[in-house]
Amino acid sequence: MTTLPTEAPPVTAADHAVSPAKKKPRVVGTTAWYVVALFICAVMIVPLLWMITIGLKSRTAVFDIPPRLLPHEFQWSNFVKGPQAINFPRLFLNSMVITALSVLGGVLTAMMAGYALARLRFPGRKTWFYLFVGSMLLPGVVGLIPLFQLYKSIGWYDTWLPLIVPAFLGGNPLFIFLARQYFLAIPYSIDEAAKIDGAGHLRIFVSVMLPLTRPAWLTMAILAFQASWNDYLNPLVYLYSSGKWPLSVGMASFISPFAGKTPDWSYYMATNLLYMLPPLIIFFAAQRYFIQGLGALGSTNQK
Amino acid sequence: MSRNAGSDVKAAYLFIAPAVIGFLVFVGYPLIRSFYLALTKYNGLTDPIFVGLGNFRRLFSTDPAFWPSLRATGYLVLLYVPLSLVLGLALAMFLNQRFAGVRVVRTLAYLPVVLPAVATITLWKFMLDPQVGLLNTILDRIGLPTSLWLQSPKMAMPSVVLVMLWGVGGTMIIFLAALQAVPTELYEAAKVDGAGPWAVFFRITLPVISPIMLLQVILQTTAALQTFNQPKILTGGGPGFSTNVLMLGIYNNGFPTLGKIPQLGYASAQVWVLFIIIIAVIALTAKFSSLWTYSDNTPD
Numbered sequence: 001m002t003t004l005p006t007e008a009p010p011v012t013a014a015d016h017a018v019s020p021a022k023k024k025p026r027v028v029g030t031t032a033w034y035v036v037a038l039f040i041c042a043v044m045i046v047p048l049l050w051m052i053t054i055g056l057k058s059r060t061a062v063f064d065i066p067p068r069l070l071p072h073e074f075q076w077s078n079f080v081k082g083p084q085a086i087n088f089p090r091l092f093l094n095s096m097v098i099t100a101l102s103v104l105g106g107v108l109t110a111m112m113a114g115y116a117l118a119r120l121r122f123p124g125r126k127t128w129f130y131l132f133v134g135s136m137l138l139p140g141v142v143g144l145i146p147l148f149q150l151y152k153s154i155g156w157y158d159t160w161l162p163l164i165v166p167a168f169l170g171g172n173p174l175f176i177f178l179a180r181q182y183f184l185a186i187p188y189s190i191d192e193a194a195k196i197d198g199a200g201h202l203r204i205f206v207s208v209m210l211p212l213t214r215p216a217w218l219t220m221a222i223l224a225f226q227a228s229w230n231d232y233l234n235p236l237v238y239l240y241s242s243g244k245w246p247l248s249v250g251m252a253s254f255i256s257p258f259a260g261k262t263p264d265w266s267y268y269m270a271t272n273l274l275y276m277l278p279p280l281i282i283f284f285a286a287q288r289y290f291i292q293g294l295g296a297l298g299s300t301n302q303k
Numbered sequence: 304m305s306r307n308a309g310s311d312v313k314a315a316y317l318f319i320a321p322a323v324i325g326f327l328v329f330v331g332y333p334l335i336r337s338f339y340l341a342l343t344k345y346n347g348l349t350d351p352i353f354v355g356l357g358n359f360r361r362l363f364s365t366d367p368a369f370w371p372s373l374r375a376t377g378y379l380v381l382l383y384v385p386l387s388l389v390l391g392l393a394l395a396m397f398l399n400q401r402f403a404g405v406r407v408v409r410t411l412a413y414l415p416v417v418l419p420a421v422a423t424i425t426l427w428k429f430m431l432d433p434q435v436g437l438l439n440t441i442l443d444r445i446g447l448p449t450s451l452w453l454q455s456p457k458m459a460m461p462s463v464v465l466v467m468l469w470g471v472g473g474t475m476i477i478f479l480a481a482l483q484a485v486p487t488e489l490y491e492a493a494k495v496d497g498a499g500p501w502a503v504f505f506r507i508t509l510p511v512i513s514p515i516m517l518l519q520v521i522l523q524t525t526a527a528l529q530t531f532n533q534p535k536i537l538t539g540g541g542p543g544f545s546t547n548v549l550m551l552g553i554y555n556n557g558f559p560t561l562g563k564i565p566q567l568g569y570a571s572a573q574v575w576v577l578f579i580i581i582i583a584v585i586a587l588t589a590k591f592s593s594l595w596t597y598s599d600n601t602p603d
Contacts, residue, residue, distance in 0.1 A: 036397060037408045044411045047469070050437050051426050063435055113322035122315035128323065135330045137521075139529055139581050141550065141574055143333035145340060145557050145567050149347060150332075169325025176322055201314035230419040232532050237558055248421045252536055255425055265429055272422050283417040287410065 055079070055270035062265045075266065082267035083274060086250045087243075092274075095246040098163050098235075099228040105168030106175060106224045107217050113170055114179020115205055119191060129180065132173045148237060162238045163231070163246075167224070175220045182216035183209070219289045222282060229279055247275050341575045345568035358572035369573075371544035372552045375460065376577075379548055380527045382464045387523055388516070391474025396508075398475065399482045409479070413472035424536045427466040428453070431537075453538050456545045463533050463546055474519065481515040482508065510597035517592045524584050528577060549577050 054062060055078055057071040083089070116122070117129050151162045170176060186209070194204045210217070232248040239245055242253070254268050341358060343351035362369045398409050415423055430437050431452040439449040452462040489507050498506065509516075531550040534540060540547035540555075557570030 030402065033397075033400065033402055037402070037404065040394070040397075040408055041411050043469075044414055044472075047423075047426055047430055047437070048414075050430070054429070109321040109325070112318040116315040116318035120311045120315035120318070122312040125315070128319065128326075131326060132322065135326060137525065137585060138330060138334070139525065139578060141529055141553065142337050142578055143329055144553070145571050145574065146333040146336035147329065148557075149336075149567070152347070166325060166329050168321060169328065170322030171325065201310070201318070205318070226417060230421070232421050233554075237554075248419060251419075251425065252421050255428070268425070269429075272426060276418050276422050279417050279419060283414070 051269045052273060054266055055082070055273055057266045059264055059266050078266050078270035079274070082264070082270040085264065085267055086254050086271065088247075088250075088271060088274065090243065091245055091247045091250040094160075094244060095229060095248070098160050098246055099225055101160075101164045102167035102171070102228040103221050103224040105164065106171035107220045109168055109170050110172060110175030110220060111179045111210070111213070111217055112205070113176045114181075114183050115209060117176070117180045118183035119186075119188070120201070132170075132176045136173045136177070144233075144237065151238065157238065158240045158244065160239075160244065163228075163234055167228075172220075172224065172227070175224070178220060179213070179216060182213050186212055215289065218286065222286055222289050225282060226279055251275055337571045337574055340568050340571035342572075343568040345566075345571075347565045347567050351568060354568070358569050359576075361569070362572055362576065368544060368547060368552055372547050372549050373576075375544065375546055376528060376530075376548045376550075378460050379464060379530055379546075380524055382461065383467055383527050383530075384520070384523050386464065386468060387471055387474050388519060390468065390471045391519075392478045392516075394471060394475040395478035395482055396504075399479060409476075413476055415469050416473040416476075420532045421536065423469065424466060424533055427469065428537050431462055431466075454542060456542045459538055459542060459545045463530075463537055466533055466537060467527075467530070474523070477515065477519060478512065481512040485511045513596040517588065517596045521585050521588050524588070525581050528581055528584070549573060553577070 053071055056074045056076070057078075058073070058075050061072055113132070117125060117132075147162070148157075151157050156162050156165075190208060190212070191204055194208050199208070229246075230248060231246075232252065235246050235249045236252075239249065242250070245253075251268075251272065254271065255265075340351060342353060342355055344354050344357070345351035394412060398405055398412065429435075433439055433449070433451045433454060436452070438452070442449045450458050453459050485508060489511070490503065493503050493507055529550055530548055531554065534546045534548050534551055535554070538546040540551045553570045553573045556566045556573065559565055
């Protein structure tokens with residue numbers, strides 16, 4: 001398990017000032033720290049707060065010059081009318097189904113591949129590992145046109161299949177890599193013991209390995225959720241009917257100007273907040289795993 | 304033992320089968336097919352017609368949008384990647400300190416990364432609105448010059464990069480993990496030797512994290528070369544060709560608006576130009592990496 005951004009080796013400039021005579025800069029340093037910290041927080045949080053205030057303004061108040069920071073009167077109805085304008089419940093459900101299935105497929109098949117690569121001996125093991133790792137560097141755009149044509153020829157155009165099936169076929173090579181690294185760290189005596197008890201590989205994988213690797217697949221599930229919920233290019237290319245769109249495409253279409261009609265920014269921002277909520281909730285609920293996964297990536301690459 | 308090994312092989316192939324099929328269908332096949340399509344004229348309806356290097360000739364000599372798109376892509380990469388790495392590392396070093404509330408700042412700095420790209424990009428599109436956007440409002444209040452941002456040919460690309468940099472928390476978190484892996488003894492030894500903060504940074508921190516830095520240079524350049532969402536949503540490539548990056552050209556040729564004929568062969572040629580640029584960047588970065596990355600097992 002990797003250690004996480006908790007206890008850091010302190011290397012502040014202030015720490016180098018050991019002599020008591022230099023105590024003053026230390027205090028100044030700390031104040032400066034907080035000014036910088038506040039600035040960082042502001043840059044990250046102010047746009048989001050502003051989004052909420054726009055979402056609460058009336059449709060015309062958005063265009064007041066000079067703009068007001070707070071709405072004159074709160075339009076809570078935007079949170080109902082905005083989502084209605086793009087058939088939000090439908091698109092939300094679309095996003096949920098697509099995301100849930102691609103998370104399941106991506107994590108499961110990556111864990112399976114990782115298990116084989118780390119714990120089973122078979123001819124071609126190294127080759128496949130290098131091929132998977134190498135494909136991480138392959139730009140996704142190379143597949144765009146041939147796969148588009150492939151899906152079209154087998155009747156998958158304007159269905160969710162191009163967004164889901166690839167996940168069930170190994171999907172993300174990064175996940176295979178992460179799974180393998182994690183499986184390598186588990187002592188082999190555990191498999192031996194399970195084998196003596198008469199367990200087959202499927203049994204070992206499901207009832208021994210999956211519980212032991214919970215942090216790994218939870219991390220992947222979170223990353224996969226994020227990737228699928230946020231994906232814009234693929235659904236944009238593969239889905240034609242607006243009723244099948246996930247939220248990403250629906251939200252982007254919300255503000256593209258239709259024949260001179262200005263977008264309803266207050267409706268949009270109210271809806272945007274709802275669109276952000278699922279990843280936000282997951283982020284705050286499972287922060288640990290977000291950071292762990294990326295941390296693992298950072299340290300494994302260092303060897 | 305041999306029975307075990309045999310069952311191992313069978314099980315291994317079953318476990319790895321989905322990923323192998325996926326690799327063949329979604330990596331192997333498109334790679335070969337897109338190379339072939341790049342040499343054809345293809346509208347997606349009738350069979351592709353082989354034209355040799357015709358698409359590339361057209362790209363480099365007659366297409367008025369191609370050179371500007373290369374320029375725009377290069378500008379984006381040169382602006383974004385160094386800024387992202389420097390800001391990301393600075394932020395990571397800052398948040399690697401111990402002070403009350405540091406975890407809250409870390410969380411907030413990473414927050415934009417988890418938000419959907421479409422959601423944050425559209426939010427920023429409105430932030431950058433010259434009349435009613437927050438950025439100009441603030442600049443105006445504190446007496447700084449305002450800008451047309453996305454609507455100005457000069458400022459459009461820097462604005463796109465600004466929006467991308469709001470997600471610098473992604474780079475920060477990787478560097479933060481790398482910084483925390485630096486052995487504390489090194490810092491203690493440096494302290495004993497009386498090294499100042501700059502010496503510590505250049506002699507210890509930077510060399511130790513240089514392999515991660517190398518990986519980040521490669522990954523971020525590769526990703527930046529394929530930037531699509533931001534220019535697509537923020538500017539649509541404009542004003543003029545100022546933000547018309549290669550990915551937009553590929554998208555517009557391959558998947559044009561209704562009524563226009565898709566030029567899938569031509570778009571594939573553009574894909575291959577982008578692909579070759581990416582391979583070249585990776586190869587060059589890796590080749591010259593020994594000049595600036597630190598490794599403890601190769602004697603110098």
